[in-house]
Amino acid sequence: MLSDVRRVVLKIGSSSLNHQQGGIDERAIDEIVSVIAALKEDGVECIIVSSGAVAAGMGQLKLQGRPRDLAGKQAVAAVGQGVLIEMYTRNLEQHGIIAAQVLLSRIDLAQASHYRNAQNTLEKLLRLQVVPIINENDTVAVEELCFGDNDTLSALVAGLVGADLLVILTDVDGLYTANPKKDSSAQLIKEVTEVSAVESMASGAGSLLGTGGMVTKLRAAKIATRFGIGMLLLNFTRLQELNFLTKGQSPEGTYFQPVKHRLAGRKRWIAYAGLTEGSIQVDDGAAKALVEEGKSLLAKGIIAVEGTWERKEIVRIINTKGEEIARGVAELTRDEVQTVKGLHSEKLHQLFRDFDGEEVVHRDNMTLI
Ligand SMILES: Nc1ncnc2c1ncn2[C@@H]1O[C@H](COP(=O)(O)OP(=O)(O)O)[C@@H](O)[C@H]1O
Ligand SMILES: N[C@@H](CCC(=O)OP(=O)(O)O)C(=O)O
Numbered sequence: 001m002l003s004d005v006r007r008v009v010l011k012i013g014s015s016s017l018n019h020q021q022g023g024i025d026e027r028a029i030d031e032i033v034s035v036i037a038a039l040k041e042d043g044v045e046c047i048i049v050s051s052g053a054v055a056a057g058m059g060q061l062k063l064q065g066r067p068r069d070l071a072g073k074q075a076v077a078a079v080g081q082g083v084l085i086e087m088y089t090r091n092l093e094q095h096g097i098i099a100a101q102v103l104l105s106r107i108d109l110a111q112a113s114h115y116r117n118a119q120n121t122l123e124k125l126l127r128l129q130v131v132p133i134i135n136e137n138d139t140v141a142v143e144e145l146c147f148g149d150n151d152t153l154s155a156l157v158a159g160l161v162g163a164d165l166l167v168i169l170t171d172v173d174g175l176y177t178a179n180p181k182k183d184s185s186a187q188l189i190k191e192v193t194e195v196s197a198v199e200s201m202a203s204g205a206g207s208l209l210g211t212g213g214m215v216t217k218l219r220a221a222k223i224a225t226r227f228g229i230g231m232l233l234l235n236f237t238r239l240q241e242l243n244f245l246t247k248g249q250s251p252e253g254t255y256f257q258p259v260k261h262r263l264a265g266r267k268r269w270i271a272y273a274g275l276t277e278g279s280i281q282v283d284d285g286a287a288k289a290l291v292e293e294g295k296s297l298l299a300k301g302i303i304a305v306e307g308t309w310e311r312k313e314i315v316r317i318i319n320t321k322g323e324e325i326a327r328g329v330a331e332l333t334r335d336e337v338q339t340v341k342g343l344h345s346e347k348l349h350q351l352f353r354d355f356d357g358e359e360v361v362h363r364d365n366m367t368l369i
Pocket of ligand 2: 014052138
């Protein structure tokens with residue numbers, strides 16, 4: 001199945017790029033670039049999502065620890081991003097390949113016009129045979145409005161460019177039954193068909209530089225596979241095995257199978273790219289109707305609201321345990337939902353004359369999480 005790959009997104013984490021003496025290990029960049037060159041030679045289009053701006057900045061500024069505050073992290077990333085991209089550009093040039101830096105902010109994927117713009121630019125770059133090197137625009141990202149980790153960003157990018165495969169390179173052989181750095185009896189899982197079945201195995205980052213650990217990698221797996229894109233979690237030390245991707249040999253790691261019925265464009269955006277500022281809590285009956293019966297959300301199943309939103313904005317739908325079960329476009333504002341919660345649907349039109357629907361969130365505008 002992996003031999004059909006024509007377009008691949010490769011995500012490289014800080015833990016793979018980090019030099020023991022601090023800063024970025026240029027040998028790691030050199031290795032990635034040689035694999036990219038071989039893949040391109042075989043006709044595979046490559047997009048890199050690379051972390052490492054903070055690690056590179058720490059090297060330049062000779063800092064021992066990762067900055068904890070937002071301004072400190074943003075300043076260090078600003079120093080490091082230039083160094084990082086210079087290394088990629090120089091190394092790719094040696095193979096006759098041109099690099100492009102693309103820095104994305106959360107807002108770029110949240111607004112439809114920005115999304116299409118980013119999509120068109122990346123498509124153009126690929127047509128020009130350029131390798132886009134993407135990172136979060138750390139220097140200007142506002143805390144509440146950032147991806148926070150490049151695993152999630154890489155899955156959204158894979159969807160954005162319509163990749164056939166997402167490869168996440170890291171410092172372990174794949175997903176284990178428990179964190180292998182803490183539990184020596186942990187077993188490697190080679191294939192995952194249902195991400196939610198393995199979620200409880202993941203824990204946080206394994207190094208001082210990594211962000212999110214296995215938790216964010218599984219979140220990325222969930223997003224990519226629901227988009228219909230397979231995800232391979234691979235140890236950076238096995239990077240060279242990607243050279244055989246087009247020759248029918250799959251690298252040794254954990255492969256997450258794409259779902260059979262992938263999410264349509266709008267449902268993808270509702271679940272993962274659009275921004276959410278509020279939540280609606282529903283009772284057990286409504287939760288069952290949404291999750292098991294594919295129903296819309298009606299006012300009578302709503303028990304509480306939190307946050308704020310306007311009509312047609314995205315809200316989280318949470319169950320009585322506070323767990324998110326779905327996201328969808330709210331037909332009414334926060335205050336309107338607060339007024340109608342628990343009421344029968346016919347009351348909605350009596351209360352709001354300009355509203356002629358029956359649902360607070362229509363099924364067609366909702367994605368289960
Ligand atoms: N179930 C698990 N299987 C494998 N690794 C796990 C698991 N749970 C937690 N981890 C940790 O996740 C780490 C990889 O994530 P992270 O440190 O963020 O790296 P990166 O910089 O590559 O994104 C591993 O080094 C490991 O310590
Ligand atoms: N954007 C940040 C990286 C954030 C991140 O997700 O790091 P990692 O978990 O190492 O992939 C940087 O370039 O340092």
